[in-house]
Amino acid sequence: MNATPIQVPLLIPAVPDRSALWPYLERIDEARHYTNFGPLVKELEARLQQRFESHAGMQLHVTTVSNATLGIELTLKALNLPAGSLVLVPALTFVATITAIISAGHIPVVADIDPDNWLLTPEIAAAAVKASGARAAVVVATFGHPQNTRDWSEFQRQSGVRIVIDAAAAFGSQWLDAGDIPVVFSMHATKSLPAGEGGFIVSGDASINALVCQMSNFGINLDPHSGVPVGYLSSSGTNAKLSEFHAAVGLASLDNWDQQALLRQRLYQRYRSNLEQSCGEELSWQTGPAPSAPTTFCVRLGSEARRTHFEILCREQGIATRRWYQPLLHRHAPEIGKIVVLPTPHAEAVAADLIGLPFFIDISDAQIASVAAAVRRSVSLNPLLQHVT
Ligand SMILES: Cc1ncc(COP(=O)(O)O)c(C=O)c1O
Known part of the structure; x- marks a missing residue:
């Protein structure tokens, strides 16, 4: 039997069209800078930083990456947990949350969610840490519903369990009211701030953002004051840089x-x-x-x-x-x-x-x-x- 043709699709991405991209593409042509922390990437980071800071009333840092999955992985790596640490993750989330934990070299501990808000909450995490000995948690702003960063900051301070928020689908809802909780957003085509592919990490801890940035560029040191010569590998990273073309789409999305x-x-x-x-x-x-x-x-x-x-x-x-x-x-x-x-x-x-x-x-x-x-x-x-x- 033939399937009924789709009358009502599930989701149609709302990505800026070519007229909205044009001014940014012209700037790429002029600058001939296509990737490796180019001017459009810097502009996107600065505009996002301003948005988050004006909401939080404190200094925050924004680091773009090529997608949120790598953003979560690199943020976890930047916490310098011992290899093979147990990391909590809610059972109801996109698979990227768990693959990022595994790729960061850790062991996921699948935990329950709240029956009403469908989130992993600090109360559930406290019981899960007691039961498992987990040292970190990737908590999720599930379906764009925000997590309370102040509550998680308090949880982190009291328990010593490190928290990363996967807010892949929560741009515009998830804010940072506590600078010690890094939050990762996605700019996948299906999200509200689409770049085609892309992501970024927001935190109040400059050292986390600097390490994520370095690891997004293989781990090569670009800081003349770090004690490691510039151009030397100083951590083991990957290639997770956002290209200028993706930044162009991200900027045009932000305009609208x-x-x-x-x-x-x-x-x-x-x-x-x-x-x-x-x-x-x-x-x-x-x-x-x-x-x-x-x-x-x-x-x-x-x-x-x-x-x-x-x-x-x-x-x-x-x-x-x-x-x-x-x-x-x-x-x-x-x-x-x-x-x-x-x-x-x-x-x-x-x-x-x-x-x-x-x-x-x-x-x-x-x-x-x-x-x-x-x-x-x-x-x-x-x-x-x-x-x-
Ligand atoms: C909860 C969650 N985490 C992570 C991701 C992965 O984001 P990205 O596609 O930017 O890697 C998604 C994507 O839909 C998501 O919904």
Whole structure:
């Protein structure tokens, strides 16, 4: 049987078009500087730094990288933990969070999430550290919902456990109110500040940013005052530099970010109130402040059977959906490496009925209505029903 053609795509990236890129591409042509910390990369870092500093009211540092996955890996390496340290990670996140921990030479400890806000919280981390002896945690601003950096700073100070926040999808929502917690953002094409590929690290600790920057350039020392000759390898890094072309896209995205964020917020509210009006209490949502520039739209349908029913309906009608962040991290192939798994009952429950609905800036009211109609039909099923025929 032929599959129904897609009528409602899952996600359409909102990347600046060629007219928005043109002024930046002209500057690249003139400067003939294409990578290796060029002027556009520096300008992007300076503009981001200003944005984060004006929110935080303190000095912060921004270092661009070629993607957030390498950003998380290099930030972990910059913490200088002993090789093979145990590092907490929430069970519900994109696979990049765990691959970055493994690539940094550490052992992931998969921990549970809060049943309401779907985040790894300091309370859950405290119990997980006690159970596992973890020395660090990569906590995630899941689906763009921000983590509280002050709470994590307090946790880090009291426990000695080092914290890195993976805020890949949380630009505009995740801020730094504590300079001792490094935060990593993604500029992947699907994010709200797209560069095609790209990422950056924000922290109040200049030495972390300097080390990430050095390791993004193989580990070559470029600091005449460091005690190691300039041009010598002084740490073991990789090539994770952001090119001038990606910086051009990032800068053009930043020029238009506030307008785009507003469109995303309005869409989120319109879509959500449509579903709340038609399906009311049957749906549950991630609690906490709505993201400033949402790029995904997830909801829990109340049971696994309802989700299966909804997926079948959507396939029949050409509506694309995604079980975001599934399978849970510890349910992938054992070959990914050594992993410690703590009990994750809340993550299992969320994963059982979570579904990502189509979400993109120019989704039409008719498309939203067709998604809402399918949701309505599925949640009219008895949630205790175990199987869908
Ligand atoms: C939670 C999370 N972490 C990390 C990443 C990886 O980001 P990048 O594609 O920039 O490497 C993503 C990308 O979607 C993500 O959602």
